Amino acid sequence: MPKILVVEDSKSLLEKICKILQSESFDVIWAENGAKGLKLATKELPNLIISDISMPKLNGYELLSELKKSATTALIPFIFLTGKKKLPDLRKGMNIGADDYLVKPFNVDELLNVVRSKLKKQQLSKESFDKLDALVEQNEYSLKEASRMAKIGYWRYNNQTDTIIWSKSLHQIYGTDPKKGVPEIDEILNFFTEESKQKLIKATLNLVLHSTSYDTDLQLINTKNEKIWVRNIGEPLYNDQNEVIGRRGVSQDITEQKLARKKIEEAEEMCRLLTDHSNDLICLNEPEGTFKYISPSIKNLLGYEQSEFLGKLVFSIVHKEDLQSFKNALEQKLFSGTASEAFTFRVRHKKGHFIWLEFLSSPVYRNKKISYFVTSARDVTQWVVAKQEIQKYQTSLQELTTEITLIEEKQKKEIAINIHDHLSQSLIISKMRINELKKNPQLKIIAKDLEFIEKHISTALKNSRKITYDLSPPVLHQLGIIDALSWLLEEIEENHKIACRLNSSITTLKLDNVKSILLYRSIQEIINNAVKYANASLITLDLDKTDLGVDILISDNGDGFDTSVLQNHNHSGTGFGLFTVQERLKNIQGKCTIISKTNKGTIVKFFIPLKK
Known part of the structure; x- marks a missing residue:
């Protein structure tokens, strides 16, 4: 149950109040004057104090004032018992910090109602403060962790007390031991390179003399012999009267950012060198085809200045026979959202003649949308001309092959006709003559020879027909x-x-x-x-x-x-x-x-x- 301290110099009233509270199961302690009440409050830390105003040794006002001086007792709810009904007296108690008051005489219900009300309010306040403490503790931890991860340290110097404070993270940046305290100013300055030291001295003097804040990047070598970059921020420190009483600031280890930025700058410089000195044309195009950037090689390649194309479309110099296919290629890469295949088209040089360009394009996305296209183009005029010559040569070779084939077929046909008309006819006539000779009785003596000759003539006739068909099959033509x-x-x-x-x-x-x-x-x-x-x-x-x-x-x-x-x-x-x-x-x-x-x-x- 809640503990209640009652401070009252009237013995009868003190006993009455204690009995009422005890009957409601409150844990009650008491004192007959303000001095004893202060000791009990400091020792017991009650949940509520009920005190008379007019008391010996230490009156109610003085008791409340002393309680407010201590952090452990300042927040204990305090109720005055007073026989004074004048408004100034009541206001005085409330101004000191009283939470409520009861005017004597009072009845039981009035006492219990005000007690329960203040205890309930105190309980809610305690819960709120517990949550606030937990939140503060959590935020302090998060802040420390964030400071450690971001490598950010805090510092503060107070002129009035001549004290300087460094956070733990700041000691880690400089590599110093927090147990040994903050290094002397000369030791701090010696961490920095000569150039950074002079910058820091100048910035600090401006801050001290003119209350001018600064934000600068400095290079130093810490006690671990690590070469690091820090971002140092300083500003004036003010008191409640808006008077400058010192300075404060933060330091952040930005070595990794510096190295990353340096690599980015080197990469950008390399890209600039490549684009500015490349023979190929390198461009950035808006999704609809407008030039956002075009490399200086446009001058050598097409004779135009960069300014003649920035913010403009290229259609005006594309050969009319290639214009529609070029637009189709642009639409295809816009809607497909992927790197397109190489496309070749003719572009008019500033002097009036046309050259062949081959270009490749890849989309660059921002927020899942195409922001622009990176396009590269190169002069392929010699390659196209050579290809056209090769195609002409191949065409002429094919025509020559066809012509040779037809001549060959013609010769084969003529040979086949000659074999058919002459050799085959002669063999047929010879075979017919042999047959006639075989019928002559007088030549029976050479019948076997005639049969031998006839057989070979038949074989030769068969072979001649085969040769004729192989050379030029009549069935194909007929x-x-x-x-x-x-x-x-x-x-x-x-x-x-x-x-x-x-x-x-x-x-x-x-x-x-x-x-x-x-x-x-x-x-x-x-x-x-x-x-x-x-x-x-x-x-x-x-x-x-x-x-x-x-x-x-x-x-x-x-x-x-x-x-x-x-x-x-x-x-x-x-x-x-x-x-x-x-x-x-x-x-x-x-x-x-x-x-x-x-x-x-x-x-x-x-x-x-x-x-x-």
Whole structure:
């Protein structure tokens, strides 16, 4: 229960008050004068004091004044008992610090009501102070930890007392021992480099003489021989009358920030050097394409000054044939938000001619939104011109290849015709003559010789026909490529004993003479390679026509091979034949793909586009 101290010089009234309070289970202590009441209050620290005003040795006013002087008793609730009803007397007690008063005579309820009210208020205040103490303690701890982590120390100098205070964190910065106290001023100054020492002396004199605050970065070497940078802040120290009584401030170890800032500055300087001296064009663009920055290389590259482009769009100097594709590229990188592939376009030089630029662009984000694009561009005019020349050369080579192929086919056809018209005809006539001679009875004696000759003439006739078909198959020119391929597979099956299958969704395929010859020879080359090198037991030819063109699939179940050897120009074997096939197909805008694995056969895919 709460402890209540009653101080009253009237014995009867003292006993009455004590009995009333004890009947309510309060813990009651008492004193008959102010002097004893002060001793009891200091010793017992009651929850509430009820005191008369007019008492010997120490009156109520004096008792309350003494209690207020001590931090342990200053907050104890205090109630005056008084027979004085004059307002000045009551005000005097309240001004000293009394919490309430009871005017004699009073009844039981009045006493208990005021006691309970003050005890309740005191309990609430105690709880509030406990919470406040906990909060203060927590904040002090947080402040100390924050100060330690941020490497911030506090200092204060009071002129009136000639005392200087350093926080523990400040001692840690200088490497000094807090137990030995604050170093002398000369020792403190000797920590700093000569330049920083002079800056600190000047700043301190201005603070002392003119009350001018300062905030400066200083370099020092502490007792641990560590070279560090500190940010030193100083300001005047004022009293309650707004008079300067000293100075105070903070010091922060900013070595890490200085080193980081130095690295950033060095990196920025390197970037500046790269952008200012690079032959490539380096730009910062707003999302819509406006130049935010452009490197000085614009002068060497395009003949323009930087100022001619800042805040402007580049569209005015882009070649009209490239303008739309350039805008599309800008939109693509804006909406995709990713680094775009290299894009090549023509830009007008200040002198009027066009050069080719290749540019790459990457987005830079802020708050999850594209802030600007970093773009680099380089002059690729020589490369583009060289590429165009190579393309022209390749085109002329392809035309030459086609021309050579047609000439070759023409010669083969002429040879085939000559063999058919002359050699084959002669052999047929010779065979007919032998048959006539065999019927002559007079020549029976040489019948065996005639049969021998006839047999060899038949063999030669068969070979001549084969040569004729190999040189220029009549079926290709007369019936078309589908029948020619069917005949080719039958020949392979008959002559090499390899099973061949033709799967075609096409009955007829209308191709001009050049395409027919080049496609037929390409397929023939692939099949002949399979016959010679694959050790295959089955060759399959699939033909399928789509809206875009013809898909041709040539597959075998042979040995297969490592297709990486096709990239090696020094390899031997089928490589040159495959290269020839690819060149033939290029001449008719066709494509060739080879898929093969060792011991798993080979698949060759052709695609031939058809005109609609």
